[in-house]
Amino acid sequence: MSSKKPDSRTPLISGNWKMNHNHFEAIQTIQKLAYALNPEDYDHVDVSVHPPFTDLRSVQTVLQADEVPISLGAQNCHWETSGAFTGEISPAMLAKLDVSYVIVGHSERRELFGETDEIVNRKLKAVLAAGMTPILCVGETLDERQAGAAEAKVDGQIAGSLAGVKADVVAAMVVAYEPIWAIGTGETATSSDAQQMCAHIRSRVADTWGADTAGSLRIQYGGSVKPSNAPELMSQPDIDGALVGGASLVADDFARIVNYRLYQA
Ligand code: PEP
Numbered sequence: 001m002s003s004k005k006p007d008s009r010t011p012l013i014s015g016n017w018k019m020n021h022n023h024f025e026a027i028q029t030i031q032k033l034a035y036a037l038n039p040e041d042y043d044h045v046d047v048s049v050h051p052p053f054t055d056l057r058s059v060q061t062v063l064q065a066d067e068v069p070i071s072l073g074a075q076n077c078h079w080e081t082s083g084a085f086t087g088e089i090s091p092a093m094l095a096k097l098d099v100s101y102v103i104v105g106h107s108e109r110r111e112l113f114g115e116t117d118e119i120v121n122r123k124l125k126a127v128l129a130a131g132m133t134p135i136l137c138v139g140e141t142l143d144e145r146q147a148g149a150a151e152a153k154v155d156g157q158i159a160g161s162l163a164g165v166k167a168d169v170v171a172a173m174v175v176a177y178e179p180i181w182a183i184g185t186g187e188t189a190t191s192s193d194a195q196q197m198c199a200h201i202r203s204r205v206a207d208t209w210g211a212d213t214a215g216s217l218r219i220q221y222g223g224s225v226k227p228s229n230a231p232e233l234m235s236q237p238d239i240d241g242a243l244v245g246g247a248s249l250v251a252d253d254f255a256r257i258v259n260y261r262l263y264q265a
Pocket of ligand 1: 016
């Protein structure tokens with residue numbers, strides 16, 4: 001199901017800082033980013049940054065004090081609200097810090113920390129219950145792609161991670177298609193491969209939750225997005241944004257990605 005991108009799907013450009021930047025570096029980076037972007041740059045795009053937990057309060061303070069229209073995001077959370085879960089952070093704690101978006105099911109969490117679709121599903125529901133928007137990551141390995149199993153992998157992740165979530169809630173969510181072989185490798189999916197999978201995801205969502213839900217859902221592409229490839233990726237009809245890792249650590253590069261429109265043919 002490929003559709004012309006409706007105006008209602010405001011593109012979302014998200015910066016996943018991963019385990020980078022202490023809170024001093026985080027303050028510098030967000031200040032540089034705020035300086036690099038003009039008020040009109042936010043007219044057609046939503047922007048979120050996802051610093052490590054230890055930076056959230058510092059970044060929140062800068063965004064609030066300077067009234068910067070960048071949303072605060074987190075990279076992960078636990079599914080419980082509070083309790084004996086040493087080392088974990090709850091959705092309620094994130095919401096209290098004005099976090100708007102939480103990445104769930106990033107491939108690094110799935111691969112390095114054993115997160116299953118069931119765990120991702122619990123986290124996603126907890127994020128929603130706390131009033132925030134989940135960015136659900138899905139994507140295949142290189143082996144799965146080469147074996148022709150990419151769509152089946154993504155279908156399974158969508159079904160498992162979104163089990164029991166109602167259509168109107170799915171409609172307001174964000175899914176990030178991130179082929180694992182393209183994350184942090186410098187390799188990017190071709191814009192047509194990325195488009196094809198994002199269209200496939202939309203079509204699977206339509207099968208389960210209906211065409212209206214699928215038409216509202218924002219689907220990001222992630223995997224070595226850079227200032228040079230963002231304009232073409234973002235011109236694809238089913239790509240509504242980008243989840244950016246490495247390039248989001250450099251304020252000027254991330255600002256150029258946010259401003260992808262200026263560089264489109
Ligand atoms: C990511 O962090 O989700 C990501 C896609 O990283 P990178 O842009 O560095 O490939």
